Amino acid sequence: MQTTFPSFLFRRLRLRHIELLDVLADEPTIHAAAMRLNLSQPAVSKMLREVEEAFGARLFERSTAGVRPTPIGIAAVRRARLIRHEVEGCAEEIAALRDGGGPLLRLGTVSVTSIVPDALVKLRRRVPNAIVHISEGPVDSLLARLLAAELDCVFGALSPNLLGSPIVHDLVTDIVYRDRICVVASDSSPLSRRRKFTWQELVHQNWVLPPTSTMVRQTLVAMYIGQGIVPPFASVETTSMVTMSDLVRSDADLIGIMREEQVRRERKIPGLVELPIRPIAELPPLSIFTRKTREGVPPLMVAQFSNALKEAALPN
Numbered sequence: 001m002q003t004t005f006p007s008f009l010f011r012r013l014r015l016r017h018i019e020l021l022d023v024l025a026d027e028p029t030i031h032a033a034a035m036r037l038n039l040s041q042p043a044v045s046k047m048l049r050e051v052e053e054a055f056g057a058r059l060f061e062r063s064t065a066g067v068r069p070t071p072i073g074i075a076a077v078r079r080a081r082l083i084r085h086e087v088e089g090c091a092e093e094i095a096a097l098r099d100g101g102g103p104l105l106r107l108g109t110v111s112v113t114s115i116v117p118d119a120l121v122k123l124r125r126r127v128p129n130a131i132v133h134i135s136e137g138p139v140d141s142l143l144a145r146l147l148a149a150e151l152d153c154v155f156g157a158l159s160p161n162l163l164g165s166p167i168v169h170d171l172v173t174d175i176v177y178r179d180r181i182c183v184v185a186s187d188s189s190p191l192s193r194r195r196k197f198t199w200q201e202l203v204h205q206n207w208v209l210p211p212t213s214t215m216v217r218q219t220l221v222a223m224y225i226g227q228g229i230v231p232p233f234a235s236v237e238t239t240s241m242v243t244m245s246d247l248v249r250s251d252a253d254l255i256g257i258m259r260e261e262q263v264r265r266e267r268k269i270p271g272l273v274e275l276p277i278r279p280i281a282e283l284p285p286l287s288i289f290t291r292k293t294r295e296g297v298p299p300l301m302v303a304q305f306s307n308a309l310k311e312a313a314l315p316n
Contacts, residue, residue: 012054015087020047021059021073021080028066051076085149092133102129105301108142108154109134114265115177115286116155118312123305130301143167146291153302155309157284159215172290174306177313181219181281182263184245187273189252197277200229208244208256209234215283220257223281245272259283261313286313 020037027033034044052059059073069077093104105123109116116134124130135142139156146154147170157179162168183202185191191205203224209232210217224231235254238244241262248256249271258266266272288306 009054013051015084017047017051017054018080018083018087020044021051021077022084024048024060024067025069025073025077025081030062030067033067082149089149089152096131102127102131103301105130105132105305106150106152107132107134107305108145108151108156109136110139110156111136113155113259113261113286115261115309115312119305119308122308122311126304126308127301143171143289146289147171149291152290152299153305154289155286156289157215157286159284160218170292172292173287174290175285175287176306176309177261177286179283179286180260181216181223181283182258182260183255183275183277184248184258184263184266184272185255185275186249186252187271189255189273191255191275192273195276197275199223199227199277199279202255202275202277203229203232205232205255206235206253207232208236208238208247208254210244210257211237211239214239216257216259219281219283223279245269248272261286 020033023033023036027036030044031041034041037044048060055072055076057072058070059076060067060069089104089106096102096104120132123132135145135151139154139159140162142151142154142156143162145151147167155176158168183197209220212218212221221231236247241258244256244258245266248254255275263274288309290302
């Protein structure tokens with residue numbers, strides 16, 4: 001029977017070869033790669049020849065300037081990194097199980113959300129010994145780590161600049177919460193007694209706003225520009241929703257903006273009210289993202305967490 005190419009690779013390649021491809025893509029020379037791998041330079045050169053013989057193609061160009069992946073090498077490195085991160089994830093989970101822990105979930109999420117903590121409480125009720133490793137940060141960097149198999153899932157919203165990106169085709173998107181901007185004020189503010197506002201009526205108020213790089217601020221700016229109105233300036237600019245809510249509660253002259261999802265949590269603390277404003281400024285929906293796989297079915301822990309997220313997102 002003729003041996004297929006994948007079977008041939010399984011027999012020829014070792015995990016050390018996979019690690020070599022990953023390291024060589026980051027290091028400028030064979031010598032630097034050897035130092036990082038704690039091997040001799042001849043040993044690394046020999047391993048690279050073995051890998052290229054297994055693939056039947058030249059993966060790296062060698063020159064006096066160092067090494068550089070060929071187009072085939074770039075594809076091999078991308079897949080090698082996926083394999084390496086999957087193995088690392090497997091090692092973490094096996095170690096946790098061996099030491100008496102439970103299944104592992106590697107979660108990437110935006111930091112400003114109340115849904116995730118609520119969902120994790122629900123997840124732990126279903127899987128009491130579950131272990132969750134949380135990475136917080138911008139969605140675009142988290143999605144890059146997801147596609148590199150460093151994370152199992154990401155919770156957040158796609159920014160408009162990502163909608164046309166090629167990475168979207170490699171993602172499975174499951175909408176959890178359809179979000180919008182809310183304008184908030186202190187319950188001691190005269191504004192809190194009004195039943196209806198337009199965006200025009202609030203443009204000259206003293207605003208506490210997130211930075212211009214954030215999706216919430218950009219949506220606010222787009223709402224004003226779309227109505228032919230110059231957007232409001234920030235009297236205070238902060239990345240912290242805690243700082244924003246504390247400022248608005250304490251100073252009746254300030255108003256702020258938050259995601260509706262955040263306002264749900266803030267309503268539990270007296271002193272803050274949502275101002276009724278129209279038209280509604282919708283945000284990209286909060287979703288859970290996973291990598292497309294041949295199986296087409298997310299791992300059990302991801303599915304469990306996805307269900308917990310959707311329950312946590314339901315109105316109280």
